[in-house]
Amino acid sequence: MLLWISGAVAGRVRLLVFKLAIFLLFLRFAVPVMAFVGEGMFRLFLEEQYVASTEHIEQTAEEIGMINESREKTIPTLPDETLMDKVKRFYESATTRMDIQDYIERYKAAAADASEHAVNLIVIFIIQTMFFPLLFLWGLVRGFRSLMSLKVLAYDDRI
Numbered sequence: 001m002l003l004w005i006s007g008a009v010a011g012r013v014r015l016l017v018f019k020l021a022i023f024l025l026f027l028r029f030a031v032p033v034m035a036f037v038g039e040g041m042f043r044l045f046l047e048e049q050y051v052a053s054t055e056h057i058e059q060t061a062e063e064i065g066m067i068n069e070s071r072e073k074t075i076p077t078l079p080d081e082t083l084m085d086k087v088k089r090f091y092e093s094a095t096t097r098m099d100i101q102d103y104i105e106r107y108k109a110a111a112a113d114a115s116e117h118a119v120n121l122i123v124i125f126i127i128q129t130m131f132f133p134l135l136f137l138w139g140l141v142r143g144f145r146s147l148m149s150l151k152v153l154a155y156d157d158r159i
Contacts, residue, residue, distance in 0.1 A: 019148055026144050034136045041132050046124050053117040053124070060114040067106050 042050075081089070 022147065023144065026140065030140055034133060034140075037136055038128065038132045042128055046128060049120060050124050053120040056117040057114055057121070060110050060117075063110050064107070067103060067110070
């Protein structure tokens with residue numbers, strides 16, 4: 001088809017085809033390069049904070065589990081227990097279960113610590129899934145525009 005078009009129009013069409021080929025080449029390699037660069041940025045800037053926050057949240061979950069276990073502990077019964085021993089055991093069990101304020105304070109401390117690290121993980125997720133790809137896309141568009149603004153060497157109109 002390009003053989004039948006006049007010289008000036010054929011040069012424009014060739015330039016358009018060349019730019020389209022460059023665009024498709026950019027598009028072909030953009031996603032793998034973006035994934036590679038995103039992983040590198042994560043490892044370089046965010047991995048340390050991600051690991052620390054994840055470990056803190058896991059420790060907090062274990063701490064809450066220990067709080068729950070300590071609350072569920074009961075005083076063991078003795079085989080030759082008198083009525084007074086049973087009453088005393090019941091009283092001690094009731095007082096340890098009624099110490100709700102202590103449990104609330106321990107839960108609050110664990111939750112405050114976990115919430116700070118959960119926010120850190122949310123920020124890392126947003127940076128990794130939104131900021132880095134947008135930054136890469138911006139760089140890709142700028143690079144493509146600068147490449148397309150370059151004058152392409154004149155094509156030989158003789159075919």
